[in-house]
Amino acid sequence: MKSMWAANKERVLFVVSTALLLAGIIAWSLSASATSAGLWITGTVLGLVFSLAWTIQAVRAGQWSVDVIAVLGLAGALAVNEPFAGAMITVMLASGQLLEARASARARRELSLLIQRAPRTARRRSEEAVTEVPVADVVAGDRLLVGTGEVVPVDGRLLSTAVLDESALTGEPLPVERVTGEDIRSGVVNAGPPLDLLTTAIAAESTYAGVVRLVEQAKASSAPFVRTADRFAIIFVPLTLLLAGLSWALSGDAVRAVAVLVVATPCPLLLAAPIAIMSGISRAAHLGVVIKGGGALEALAGGQIMLFDKTGTLTQGRPVLAEVILAHGYEADDVLRLAASLDQVSPHVLASAIVTGGTRRGLVLQMPENVEEVHGYGLEGTVDGRRIRLGKASWTVGENSPADTPPWVRQARRRADLDGSLTVFISIDGKPAGAFLLQDAIRPDAPRMVRALRTAGLTRVVLVTGDRAETADMVGRIVGVDAVLADRDPAAKLAAIEHESARGSTIMVGDGVNDAPALAAAGVGVALAARGATASSEAADVVLTVDRIDVLGDAILIARRSKRIALQSVLVGMGLSVVAMMAAALGFLPPAVGALVQEVIDLMAIGIALRAVLPGAVHTISMPAADIATAIRLRTEHDATLPLIEQIRLVADGLSSLDCDVSPVKSLLHSLETELLPHERADEKLLLPLVDRALGSSDATAAMSRTHAEIEHQVAQLARLVHILEGHPAQPEDAIELRRLLYGLYAILRLHNAQEEEGAFSLVPDAALRSKASP
Structure with a gap:
């Protein structure tokens, strides 16, 4: 009563x-x-x-x-x-x-x-049967069956395609399609046929449980x-x-x-x-930004200086496949397909990167057999009758002296050291086959978000991270911050907060346990909890439950x-x-x-x-459904060209000044003219106009249009040179010129892809962009 x-x-x-x-x-x-x-x-x-x-x-x-x-x-x-x-x-x-x-x-x-929808049980699949168990008993590595209309109980990786209703977490009103190998979050609803899931976290550490805990903290005062x-x-x-x-x-x-x-x-x-x-x-919550009460909203509205941690905030916080380096005689797609097929059953975070890399390239994966995890070394199993090993170089390639180490292994290690990448090596039937370079990529929406924050009235943006200076400086330059503070432990981050607070009211953004003290010390602490709650979520005043940081600029506009x-x-x-x-x-x-x-x-x-x-001005761009569909189709084509772009570098690497074989260049040129150029022309005709419509200006696409023209020019030059060399033995200077054109084209395409990711595809709603069907 x-x-x-x-x-x-x-x-x-x-x-x-x-x-x-x-x-x-x-x-x-x-x-x-x-x-x-x-x-x-x-x-x-x-x-x-x-x-x-x-x-x-x-x-x-x-x-x-x-x-x-x-x-x-x-x-x-x-x-x-x-x-x-x-x-x-x-x-x-x-x-x-x-x-x-x-x-x-x-x-x-x-x-x-969300509290009312919290699942209490899960259906665990074993070789014998499917049994219903309390959700608290689920552990990482379990295989779960999620029926139609059921809430996904824990974070995991899909073992089958799925159609999901993610509106409870993201606000996206339409169901989205996820492909095999994608990571999904607990709390979403299975809107399609029953799906199989490999769990990657226990229930208490999953996204859904974290958001439920945030509900209790987010009770606005009377x-x-x-x-x-x-x-x-x-x-x-x-x-x-x-x-x-x-x-x-x-x-x-x-x-x-x-x-x-x-x-x-x-x-x-x-x-x-x-x-x-x-x-x-309420409006901020609808965007996926939980503001813990009116006091936090007032403080967010008054923020003047923004400090960012790097990992998981300005970067994606998880490894993505950046490059495939091959031993002689192997094809990149074949090696990646075998590796991704094996990694489907691994809950390891590096496995997700390789599986996602394979599905993005449109590779058809198969379920592996006789899988065995060798603790501390890697994963071994059979795919298509071939024995695959993934893991450390000493386990897959073998121990070699520096003089006996294969050149491609030295190349992989050197590039990993220069880029700050991780390496995963692969052997096929006992023979070393290649290496995968994995990077923590910069979020495509990060530079746009920093510009939006300045427009919203913030006077200073600072990157403060425990990472090494070389990596932090690179991220800071690309994103556009005012200062970079690298090699900072939690105590040094606190000191940075105190120093910046003397300039004005501060907002600190982070997502890790080591960020919790800085979040608590700042005028406003903002935590990213899209992949599960951590100590940072408990210490923060504002929590982002969506995996996009550009909504932070919208939240500040709403607060003000x-x-x-x-x-x-x-x-x-x-x-x-x-x-x-x-x-x-x-x-x-x-x-x-x-x-x-x-x-x-x-x-x-x-x-x-x-x-x-009533709705007010926000920085997030709204696009018509037809434009979103066009952007998704072009993004699919964009992903399909990634192996071809890497092939440009491989062909250039293989050219020798002593014995110049032009046939690989001819084959590559045919692919460039029949696959790459039609896609770039479609981008010029369809993608850039829809970006212009979304932004209300053609200024943002001028640079992309210029690189389209340069790509056409470089391919035309390569075609002319190949035509000149037909019927004549290539000379050493011809090999040098071919390498110059190929490396130049490769660099332009890498830059152009980054431009499209930031300037075009980052405008598309995240759920819609990732919902493209598996090829």
């Missing part, structure tokens, strides 16, 4: 106070003065009891409370026999409490639904604008009391003092401002707009209240009329505050 009263007290108070007011009006119209007075007095007493309780609660908390004005106004209305004015004040207070409670509930609705309200209360309460006292002392009429108190009842602080703030929190609207509602409402107070002090507004005037002022303030519910 107590919990039911707590959940519905605002509604009960509003219904009862409104009924008493209306019943009194009806009785008064029927000339039943005594009855109407009794009803209004009851309503006034009811309001007095509640407002007095709120005031005592605030005093116990050590806060200034504007509710004291309501207490005095209600008591004064009883004292001077103005029960109608008191009943009006009660209705106003009750409506304020009800609307604020509804606004708070709406702001938390999206997150609260007065989310309390700090600003208190600042106004410090001025407004003494001003009201002084004006009421002066009007009574100078006129000798206590009714004037009551009238001042009646029109001074501060509904804009009690209601309008919280509505604006809670609306901002909501705070601005809240201040507008306060200033307009309180300003009009001061004018009405002056009129009441001079005797122009009796208490009953003053109550009606104050109600009109309240409605105006609420109307101003409700503007925060």
